[in-house]
Structure formats: structure tokens, C-alpha cells
Amino acid sequence: MDARKEIEPTPMKNRTTVERKSERELVTTRTFNGPARIVFQAWTTPELFQRWWVPKSFGLTLLSYEADFRVGGRYRLVFSHPAAPEPVAFFGTYLEVTPHSRLVWTNEEGGESGQVTTVTFEERGGQTLLVVRDLYPSKEALDEAIASGATGALPEQFEQLDEILVSLGASA
Amino acid sequence: MVQYAWAGFDDSFAALSDATRRGVLEQLGRADASITDLAEKFHMTLTGMKKHVGVLEQAGLVTTEKVGRVRTCKLGRRRLEEEMAWIERYRQLWDARFDELDKVVEELKQKEKADGRKKRD
Numbered sequence A: 001m002d003a004r005k006e007i008e009p010t011p012m013k014n015r016t017t018v019e020r021k022s023e024r025e026l027v028t029t030r031t032f033n034g035p036a037r038i039v040f041q042a043w044t045t046p047e048l049f050q051r052w053w054v055p056k057s058f059g060l061t062l063l064s065y066e067a068d069f070r071v072g073g074r075y076r077l078v079f080s081h082p083a084a085p086e087p088v089a090f091f092g093t094y095l096e097v098t099p100h101s102r103l104v105w106t107n108e109e110g111g112e113s114g115q116v117t118t119v120t121f122e123e124r125g126g127q128t129l130l131v132v133r134d135l136y137p138s139k140e141a142l143d144e145a146i147a148s149g150a151t152g153a154l155p156e157q158f159e160q161l162d163e164i165l166v167s168l169g170a171s172a
Numbered sequence B: 001m002v003q004y005a006w007a008g009f010d011d012s013f014a015a016l017s018d019a020t021r022r023g024v025l026e027q028l029g030r031a032d033a034s035i036t037d038l039a040e041k042f043h044m045t046l047t048g049m050k051k052h053v054g055v056l057e058q059a060g061l062v063t064t065e066k067v068g069r070v071r072t073c074k075l076g077r078r079r080l081e082e083e084m085a086w087i088e089r090y091r092q093l094w095d096a097r098f099d100e101l102d103k104v105v106e107e108l109k110q111k112e113k114a115d116g117r118k119k120r121d
Helices: A037-045 A046-053 A138-147 A156-171 B002-006 B009-016 B020-029 B036-039 B046-058 B078-121
Strands: A019-020 A024-031 A061-067 A076-082 A090-097 A102-106 A117-126 A127-135 B062-067 B070-075
Touching: A019 B078, A024 A102, A024 B046, A024 B078, A037 A117, A037 A127, A037 B078, A046 A061, A090 B009, A117 A156, A138 B078, A156 B036, B009 B046, B020 B036, B020 B062, B020 B070, B036 B046, B046 B062
Parallel strands: none
Antiparallel strands: A019 A024, A024 A127, A061 A076, A076 A090, A090 A102, A102 A117, A117 A127, B062 B070
16 A cells, blocks of 8 residues: 555655754765665775775875774774874774774874764664764863864864865755 | 855964864853853963963854853854854765665666566566
8 A cells, every 4th residue: 555665665865854853963874775884894804994094085195094892992094194293193992892883982182072973774674774873071171172163073183174075065 | 155254264273273272162062151151271370361362262163152241152153154164074975875866766776677578577
């Protein structure tokens, strides 16, 4: 009886949403056309992770990437960009690693105001709903991140680059 | 989107060039406050604080509302617009990442299918 065709896979691009859910929490969601097992694999296999974490369109070069996907394991990403005088490092520790369903890590490059990121992989009918939660230690820490223009994964030096991308996005 | 980011940019810049006014914005980011509260906090006369709040209000960074005899200050719409613009930039970063991740997921799916076929053969 149900005439709607929501279950059929659609060739349309899935939408990425971002919302400030509370004073200190940002939530990003996206659905992928594949099982959680595969999305998790693409996230936790360093050779695969490197292919998508630094989108080509951002003009960034990933100089090095190390990740030890175990509880207490560390990760470290080093980027360079022509506009940044020196390479910039992002690093932290994995607090939870639950295959195919959950990853939690700290972001320590920002010191004590750094957020804790939780990613959940929820499989629904062959598709995977990915939810990324960034929980900041305080409202002030999230406000500061916003005010500084740093987009969490991108350092402040790249703010201008971000601006350019916004204008490119707007004219596309 | 880009246009509104520039509209009033000069006002904002002038408003933010003063350390007290930046302090007031920071304070209001934590909680709304009356002009009297702010004057006390920044060791200023009521008249001096009124001037600062006036500049911030002009720039759209602060709004005020008078209830009874107390004028309460809170962060203005421009501040909220900045937050929305930031969230949109942040969203674009993740969206670009996830477009690439889509490709990796598709590739892995194809590979699994091919491997499955090989096994059956």
C-alpha cells in the first residue's frame, strides 16, 4: 500500500548536516550507501583514511599520518599548505574503539579547550548513518573555536582558505 | 551569503578594536547582563559603559532591552549570523570529506562483490 519509495537506493548525493545541539556540542551527520562494516573499515585503515580526510579541494597536503586504532592508542596528522608558514599537527588519543559501531578520541592540539569527538556508525537496511559529535569542555571553548574561525579539523591559518571555499561554493 | 558577511564589516571592526568592548562581548557570551553590571565589572561609569554598549549595538553585535528600570544587554543577531556562517564552513569541510569517503566506500563494496564472485567460482 505504501506508495512512497524511500527504501529504494537513490543516486542523489546524501546530505551532510551540522547542528549546534547544545552550548558545548556540535553534531554532524551523513548517510553512506554501504554497510557499517565498510564505512568503519574506510575510517580505521590508514591508507584509506588518508584518501578522504583531507579533501583535494582544500589544497592541503597531508605530510604524515599515524594512527593506532586501539583504546589508549594515539594518532597524529601533519598538514602543510602554501599559506601556512609551518606544517601544522593534530593529535590525540583513542578513548573507545568498538568495531563497526563507535570511535571516541581526544583532540589535544588545542590544549585543555580541545573537544572530545565521538563517531557512531548505525546500519539501516544496507546504509550507514554516521554521526560525529564534538563535545567541548565548556560553552566558552566552543564559542572560542567559532570566534577564531578554526573549523575544528583545520587550523586558524586556513581560515582565509575556508572563506575562499565558501565563495567558490556559493558561485558553483 | 558572502555579501552579508561583508555588510557592516566596518562597524564591527571599529566596535571590536576596543579591548573593553571585546571584553563586554565575551562577558555577554557567558550571560546577559545589565549596563550597571557591566559598568561595575569593567570599573567604569554608567555613562562610559552606555557609550561602549551603544557602539556594539550600532554594529549589531549587541541588543538591549529595557525592562522596568533595568536595561539588559545580550549578544546581537550579527554574532549569531557569524556563528551560522562558521557552521556552514564547517559543514562544507565535512561534506567535501564525505564525498571522498563515498568513493572509498563504493570501491570497497565493488571489491567485496568481486571477491565474493571469485570465491563462488
